[in-house]
Amino acid sequence: MSADTIKADSITPEFSRIVATPKAGARSSIRESARKGECDALAERFGVLEVKSFSVKAKLVSEPGGVTFRGDVSAHLIQRCVVTMDPVETRLKERIERRFLPAHRVEPEDDFDPEGEDPPEPLTDEIDVGEIAAEAAALAIDPYPRADGVEVEALSAGPPGAAPLTDEAVKPFAGLAELKRKLEENGGDPD
Numbered sequence: 001m002s003a004d005t006i007k008a009d010s011i012t013p014e015f016s017r018i019v020a021t022p023k024a025g026a027r028s029s030i031r032e033s034a035r036k037g038e039c040d041a042l043a044e045r046f047g048v049l050e051v052k053s054f055s056v057k058a059k060l061v062s063e064p065g066g067v068t069f070r071g072d073v074s075a076h077l078i079q080r081c082v083v084t085m086d087p088v089e090t091r092l093k094e095r096i097e098r099r100f101l102p103a104h105r106v107e108p109e110d111d112f113d114p115e116g117e118d119p120p121e122p123l124t125d126e127i128d129v130g131e132i133a134a135e136a137a138a139l140a141i142d143p144y145p146r147a148d149g150v151e152v153e154a155l156s157a158g159p160p161g162a163a164p165l166t167d168e169a170v171k172p173f174a175g176l177a178e179l180k181r182k183l184e185e186n187g188g189d190p191d
Contacts, residue, residue, distance in 0.1 A: 014034075015041075018128050020126055024062050025062060028059070030059075030129050031057045034051070045134070048078060048079045050078040051076070053076045056073050056130060058129055058132075059071065066105075069100070069127065071097075073137050074091075074092070075090075077089070079142070082144045083147070092140050100123040101123055106121065
């Protein structure tokens with residue numbers, strides 16, 4: 001391994017709050033807020049101008065066969081409007097639920113479904129509640145924030161003299177979907 005190679009597990013999370021995994025039948029609660037330096041580091045991670053506040057409130061419950069994490073992450077962010085480049089305030093509150101199972105019971109994901117439920121994670125002696133909150137917030141942040149009242153104008157491009165493409169023209173199956181809907185409403189008669 002070269003000196004330039006960094007091990008993934010050697011990177012310290014910006015908002016780490018490690019708690020012991022509750023023992024069988026036990027539960028634990030955590031309520032933590034990020035300090036100024038952690039907010040600055042989270043802003044860099046999230047690609048936003050500023051993280052004014054960041055907090056997590058959660059419960060870890062030991063249940064037969066594993067541990068369930070349920071909680072909420074809250075953040076007050078300043079982002080840049082993608083149209084005007086002005087600062088935009090964003091407040092987010094995201095519900096989090098994760099399941100941890102013993103490693104031998106966690107099956108590898110062959111077909112990952114981004115819309116489906118999160119797969120269980122391997123159970124260890126400690127759980128980083130802060131990192132779970134940071135991951136959830138990162139996924140919840142609007143990647144294209146706009147200032148109030150700002151509308152994005154329709155843009156088009158094409159060769160001289162050609163009609164610009166519309167959203168409908170680039171969706172060739174939209175007409176088929178409409179035809180199917182009409183057929184279903186009229187009992188198979190398209191008119």
